[in-house]
């Protein structure tokens with residue numbers, strides 16, 4: 068049996084005392100890609116942020132490789148092997164691309180900084196010519212790459228991505244999904260939130276549909292894509308599309 | 309101290325306490341209701357004090373005036389001048405966010421201080437203006453005059469209180485609160501946020517000017533030393549936060565409480581050995597500074613929380 | 617012209633250097649902790665008196681007393697943060713601003729209680745100015761202050777651009793929440809912000825004492841010009857704050873030079889220049905010259 072990397076049980080969380088998500092359960096095994104989809108405001112980002120300890124924990128447990136991480140402070144999660152890319156403002160705008168990547172190595176230095184960097188540039192050849200540029204001056208897609216690159220520099224075993232393709236053109240979108248598969252193949256477990264649900268579910272091992280802060284549907288990516296309820300309510304259009 | 313002594317100590321306590329109460333209610337109109345961080349209270353206080361001093365004192369060869377006018381016109385003039393000054397300032401900087409408004413208003417207060425110190429023809433410079441009258445001086449004298457004056461001060465406190473209460477319960481006050489709590493929402497219901505903020509700033513400053521006038525008449529003398537930002541601005545903030553910002557009764561209670569602490573520490577420190585007594589004023593300042601931190605950390609809502 | 621350089625420009629650069637060193641901390645605290653630190657001037661005063669004590673006790677020249685001044689100011693800043701600012705960190709920053717007013721008062725009255733209120737000087741007596749090319753006269757202390765500021769600016773630049781902590785500071789100033797997600801220990805960054813801010817403030821305080829005299833309002837009087845400098849340079853841009861400080865200092869000294877036969881502004885209104893610049897910046901260009909952050 069493949070080991071469970073991330074195990075979320077009965078998680079409730081929100082802002083202040085108000086619960087936004089309730090009774091969430093997720094299980095990710097090694098090298099799995101799990102995708103969370105759902106309407107705007109469903110609580111997808113809240114869930115991801117909560118795994119990173121960024122808002123108010125109201126109940127339940129989050130285990131990473133068997134140990135609970137709910138009481139660990141955010142900045143201490145990176146050394147454990149978890150990296151995250153938030154939904155918006157995910158780069159340091161006044162730092163250069165190269166400095167953004169460098170920041171990624173501070174909390175958890177990779178085995179060899181130089182090799183990690185070269186691997187990154189092989190993954191994102193577009194960035195090679197932009198290393199000295201301020202990240203805030205990049206295009207949305209390039210910024211997304213810097214953000215993912217920064218998260219990968221610490222060589223995580225679990226990667227959390229919040230809408231990595233938001234606002235990207237179809238070309239970039241394909242690129243990012245390709246990348247995610249490549250990253251998975253290097254041994255990383257990935258949990259991501261996606262609005263481009265159809266494409267995302269195609270590469271997903273498991274899919275979770277979230278609505279109003281609760282599980283609406285769970286299944287393999289293919290099952291959800293084939294499910295009529297899910298299609299009608301969350302994907303729009305018919306199965307043939 | 310005998311009974312009479314205590315009674316007159318109380319009178320002088322209530323006089324200064326009342327002047328601070330006016331300042332505090334005025335600050336409450338700006339900060340408590342409007343969320344406007346005015347850190348230049350001393351400036352409006354100075355404008356009011358000098359206006360009243362120049363209007364009501366006897367003609368002096370060293371500076372403009374005095375015009376020997378009745379005290380009420382001095383009070384009115386103080387309010388008007390402070391209001392006009394505030395209007396000019398508010399027009400340019402009322403839309404600034406809190407920290408920035410604090411810096412800008414201190415900046416303006418310091419400019420006012422520089423003018424007061426340097427424009428001898430107007431204010432008699434650092435020597436200050438003396439022979440400022442008190443109300444009904446020719447009828448009452450000595451301790452009677454003190455009693456008359458404390459009544460006068462508290463009439464102004466009441467006036468300020470009623471104006472502030474009325475305003476805070478009026479539609480204007482409701483909009484002000486809405487603006488304070490959420491700029492954008494108030495904007496979207498079509499209210500001219502900027503204008504409301506200017507209004508709050510001006511109205512509060514009018515009463516700050518009047519408080520200045522009250523203290524000029526009380527001391528019968530006014531010099532730039534009395535506009536030291538620490539004594540006026542800072543103490544006033546401590547009072548409002550301790551009393552409960554957003555609540556007019558809290559503002560009065562805070563003024564009296566902090567002024568009581570301030571005066572009491574004076575009694576205590578005056579019993580210290582001589583070499584310490586000379587530094588007692590600073591020990592008291594230290595205490596007030598620590599008191600503020602205590603209130604901020606433990607009693608942020610103040611004695612009388614808003615809507616309490 | 618020579619007169620302009622000797623009596624207006626050089627003193628202006630000196631004053632500007634002092635503002636610059638103080639403004640660096642204000643700018644960094646604004647950028648990282650997101651509040652206007654109204655007690656920063658009083659940290660300068662703490663440094664100035666720390667050095668004064670060492671000079672009194674040991675008789676060494678004030679410049680050599682700087683390490684002690686710096687240590688004292690750092691201790692003061694870290695304790696104030698721990699006792700007065702940290703408990704308010706989760707609240708709207710306006711509470712911290714109010715607390716910093718209180719801290720300004722606490723520091724100043726402590727100094728007044730401990731050292732008294734009379735102004736003091738580090739070294740008594742007249743010092744002969746250095747003379748260059750028969751015409752330029754520069755006081756030794758001005759040379760010391762300006763040269764030290766240049767060196768400190770260089771070090772600061774290297775620190776912020778190339779050191780790990782420097783990059784982390786810039787990252788936190790950019791986006792504190794993302795910095796935590798990226799694994800940066802923000803508490804540590806905050807600690808270093810105070811350490812650097814207080815150290816430079818203490819040095820600035822000693823320089824004021826060296827240039828004029830040491831008194832308890834020394835730092836408070838410089839607070840608004842330093843805010844102006846930090847704004848001019850762009851909030852959260854320490855090197856911008858240095859430029860801002862120099863500009864404010866030079867302008868402040870030079871407005872009383874009789875450019876057109878008459879002084880542009882009476883010297884007694886000199887300090888109004890900084891207030892006016894500050895207010896104008898707040899209203900017209902709060903992002904400063906170098907695109908600093910906006911609150």
Ligand SMILES: Nc1ncnc2c1ncn2[C@@H]1O[C@H](COP(=O)(O)OP(=O)(O)OP(=O)(O)O)[C@@H](O)[C@H]1O
Pocket residue numbers: 082087105106107108109110111112113114154
């Ligand atoms: N900082 C916050 N404070 C209070 N409430 C918040 C905060 N952030 C989000 N919320 C609320 O939580 C709910 C869920 O938001 P969340 O960002 O998790 O949605 P989402 O599923 O990621 O939506 P989207 O697809 O638009 O990104 C929303 O109703 C939102 O109003």
Ligand SMILES: [Mg+2]
Pocket residue numbers: 111112113154229
């Ligand atoms: Mg989201």
